[in-house]
Structures are given as structure tokens and as C-alpha cells.
Amino acid sequence: MKKTSTSLASARGPVDHEVRNQIIAAATEHFSRYGYEKTTVSDLAKVIGFSKAYIYKFFESKQAVGEVICGNCLGEIEAEVRAAVDQADRPPEKLRRLFKAIVESSMRLFFQDRKLYEIAISAATERWQVTLAHEERIQAMLRDILQEGRQSGDFERKTPLDETMMAIYLVMRPYLNPLILQHSFDYAEEAPAQLSSLVLRSLSP
Amino acid sequence: MKKTSTSLASARGPVDHEVRNQIIAAATEHFSRYGYEKTTVSDLAKVIGFSKAYIYKFFESKQAVGEVICGNCLGEIEAEVRAAVDQADRPPEKLRRLFKAIVESSMRLFFQDRKLYEIAISAATERWQVTLAHEERIQAMLRDILQEGRQSGDFERKTPLDETMMAIYLVMRPYLNPLILQHSFDYAEEAPAQLSSLVLRSLSP
Numbered sequence: 001m002k003k004t005s006t007s008l009a010s011a012r013g014p015v016d017h018e019v020r021n022q023i024i025a026a027a028t029e030h031f032s033r034y035g036y037e038k039t040t041v042s043d044l045a046k047v048i049g050f051s052k053a054y055i056y057k058f059f060e061s062k063q064a065v066g067e068v069i070c071g072n073c074l075g076e077i078e079a080e081v082r083a084a085v086d087q088a089d090r091p092p093e094k095l096r097r098l099f100k101a102i103v104e105s106s107m108r109l110f111f112q113d114r115k116l117y118e119i120a121i122s123a124a125t126e127r128w129q130v131t132l133a134h135e136e137r138i139q140a141m142l143r144d145i146l147q148e149g150r151q152s153g154d155f156e157r158k159t160p161l162d163e164t165m166m167a168i169y170l171v172m173r174p175y176l177n178p179l180i181l182q183h184s185f186d187y188a189e190e191a192p193a194q195l196s197s198l199v200l201r202s203l204s205p
Numbered sequence: 206m207k208k209t210s211t212s213l214a215s216a217r218g219p220v221d222h223e224v225r226n227q228i229i230a231a232a233t234e235h236f237s238r239y240g241y242e243k244t245t246v247s248d249l250a251k252v253i254g255f256s257k258a259y260i261y262k263f264f265e266s267k268q269a270v271g272e273v274i275c276g277n278c279l280g281e282i283e284a285e286v287r288a289a290v291d292q293a294d295r296p297p298e299k300l301r302r303l304f305k306a307i308v309e310s311s312m313r314l315f316f317q318d319r320k321l322y323e324i325a326i327s328a329a330t331e332r333w334q335v336t337l338a339h340e341e342r343i344q345a346m347l348r349d350i351l352q353e354g355r356q357s358g359d360f361e362r363k364t365p366l367d368e369t370m371m372a373i374y375l376v377m378r379p380y381l382n383p384l385i386l387q388h389s390f391d392y393a394e395e396a397p398a399q400l401s402s403l404v405l406r407s408l409s410p
Contacts, residue, residue: 124388156406159402159406163399163402164403166399167399167400167402167403168403170392170396170399170400171376171400171403173379173389173392174378174379174385177388179388180379180385180388180389183329183382183384183385184378184385187375187378191375194368194371194372194375195372195375195376197364197368197372198369198372198373198376198404198407199403199407201361201364201406201407201408202403202404202406202407203406204409
């Protein structure tokens with residue numbers, strides 16, 4: 001079994017990787033113009049000049065294409081958030097920056113391109129694997145900051161770490177989840193600072 | 206001017222009040238069967254056996270009817286929340302009950318009747334006056350609990366009261382707002398306890 005999958009992987013070498021990228025690039029362009037929901041795999045095939053069957057050799061469904069595009073967007077958000085966190089020295093400031101960067105990156109990426117945002121809506125509604133993985137990575141970043149703050153003496157240590165992490169995650173969730181974010185615009189400017197302050201008060205040793 | 210409005214008010218005496226109630230009762234029944242969005246004022250007129258013009262003497266639009274029905278639902282939630290809060294002695298427990306009761310009442314009222322829930326969605330989307338007033342009354346309850354806790358020494362007093370109140374309100378908002386609540390079911394069971402604990406840690410003197 002291992003051998004088969006290895007030989008398959010090598011058959012799908014750099015050329016196949018290029019074809020996949022070509023499909024993703026064309027799909028990103030097409031989705032951002034006509035929307036994810038309205039586009040079919042036939043539409044994509046026509047635009048790229050491939051047969052539908054050929055596209056299905058690389059992606060098993062339109063959703064599989066959407067997942068890659070959505071994963072790219074979420075990856076960008078994570079990179080921006082990580083960069084913002086890394087700029088701070090102390091855990092309290094890291095936590096503030098985490099919250100602020102999540103809201104800013106999500107707002108920008110999702111709303112500079114209303115059509116691509118449709119993919120994020122589908123992803124969140126149908127709970128695609130990429131969004132679950134994104135949530136987990138944000139939770140991991142949060143856990144790291146909390147652990148560092150407990151070690152440095154900035155944060156209290158009585159509450160179990162995972163309880164603290166999950167409660168703070170719930171506070172941030174309305175600004176992370178694209179379905180909820182669209183109903184939180186009125187608060188998106190002020191909320192990160194107000195909620196970070198509340199969270200930091202809750203963490204005081 | 207004052208005189209005119211007074212005489213108008215007395216012309217709209219107990220009989221008119223009864224007609225209004227009759228329209229509201231019939232509309233509640235009709236909306237809960239066929240939905241708010243799909244129903245027109247003509248439909249309501251037909252069901253009640255009044256002319257459309259006669260209904261317009263009492264309500265200037267379908268939304269005006271919807272606002273009264275929505276206001277009734279929100280009033281029920283507020284009464285339940287107030288009763289739950291009043292059962293507790295100490296401010297920290299009041300705060301826990303406030304959060305728990307808001308989530309439970311909202312879930313029950315909105316989801317035992319999917320069709321009436323449509324009105325709440327319209328109300329929240331279009332920011333009807335009744336929902337803004339509801340938000341303000343919940344904020345007032347929260348402020349009262351915080352004030353009491355500051356006086357009793359249960360809560361810290363350094364942070365400005367309105368800042369504390371607004372931040373806690375933002376924590377509760379995803380479970381208050383029907384547009385967001387529908388995306389928070391997965392967390393609705395656990396969130397009130399987890400978030401109340403976090404909020405109470407943030408309030409410790």
C-alpha cells in the first residue's frame with residue numbers, strides 16, 4: 001500500500017503540481033468575478049480550456065478547489081496574525097495584537113473581495129476541514145501566549161489552561177467566524193481593544 | 206397640537222385597543238404558520254376579514270405589526286431574565302444567571318417557532334427600534350448588577366463602569382442577537398458558564 005501511494009505521488013510530480021496550481025489560479029480569478037456558488041466545474045473547465053474529466057483528475061469536486069483557495073486565504077490571515085504577535089515582547093501585548101490582527105486581517109481579506117468571501121461563508125456553514133484547521137491553529141497560538149504569560153508571571157495559573165484558552169477563544173469567535181463577522185461590523189473597530197482589556201483583567205494573577 | 210393628539214388618543218379608546226389586539230393576535234397566528242416575509246398586509250386583511258385600509262388605520266405597515274409581535278417576544282425574554290436574576294442573592298451569581306437565562310430564553314423563544322423567528326431575523330437585520338430597546342434594557346440590567354457588585358465589594362472598581370458594562374455586553378452579544386445566535390448553537394450549552402467564569406475573573410477586585 002505504502003509503495004503504491006509513493007509511486008502515485010511520484011507520478012504526480014512537478015508537472016501535475018503545476019497543473020493543480022493553474023486550476024487554482026484560474027478558479028480564484030473566476031470565483032472572484034462570478035462567485036463561488038454560481039460557478040460549476042464545467043464553467044472552470046471551459047475557462048481553463050481543459051475537459052471537465054481532466055479537472056476531476058486533480059480535484060474531486062468544486063468544494064475541493066474551494067478548500068484550497070479558502071486555505072490560502074486563511075493561511076494569509078494566520079501569517080499576518082503571527083507576524084503581529086511576534087512584534088510584541090510581553091504576553092499581554094501579544095494577546096492584544098493577536099485579537100487586533102485577527103479582526104483586521106479577516107475584515108480585509110474577506111471584504112476586499114465580496115465574491116471570494118462567498119467561499120468563506122460556504123466553508124464556515126458546511127464546516128470544511130480547512131476552517132476547522134484554521135480554528136485549531138488560532139487556538140494553538142492563543143495557548144502558546146497563555147503558557148508564556150503563566151511562565152513569566154503575567155497571567156494567573158489557577159484556572160486550567162484549556163478552560164482559559166477556550167473561554168478566550170469564545171470571546172474572539174464572533175470576529176473570527178465569517179458568518180458572524182458580517183453581523184459584527186458595528187463593533188469591529190472598538191471590540192478588539194475593549195475585549196482584550198476585559199480578557200487581560202481576567203488573566204491578572 | 207397637544208390637544209389634537211390628546212383628543213385623537215381618546216378617540217382611539219378601548220375599542221380601538223381591542224381591534225389592535227385582534228390584528229396582532231391574527232397576525233401572530235398567520236406569521237407563525239406562513240412566515241413573516243411571505244405574508245402581506247392584504248393576506249392579513251383577508252384572514253381577519255377587515256379591509257386593507259382598515260388595518261392601515263391601526264398599523265402603518267407590516268413592519269409596524271411585526272414590531273409589536275417582536276416586542277412581545279423580547280418582553281417575554283426580559284421578564285424571564287429578570288426573574289432568573291432576582292432569584293440570586295449575590296451579584297456574581299446574578300451575573301451568571303443573567304447570561305444563562307438570556308441564552309436559554311432566546312434559544313427557546315426563537316427556536317420553538319421557526320416561522321416567528323423570521324421576524325426576529327428581520328428585526329435584527331433592519332435594526333428595528335424594538336431590538337435596540339431590548340439591547341438597552343439588557344445593558345441596564347447588566348449595569349445594575351455591576352453597580353451592586355461594586356458596592357458590595359464583589360467586583361473591582363478601577364475600570365470605568367460603562368467600559369466594563371460594554372465589554373461584558375460584547376461578550377454576551379453573540380448569544381443575544383438572533384442573527385448570530387443561529388451560528389452559535391454548537392457553543393450555546395457550554396458558553397454561558399465558560400464565559401461567565403471568565404467575566405467574573407475579570408471583575409475580581
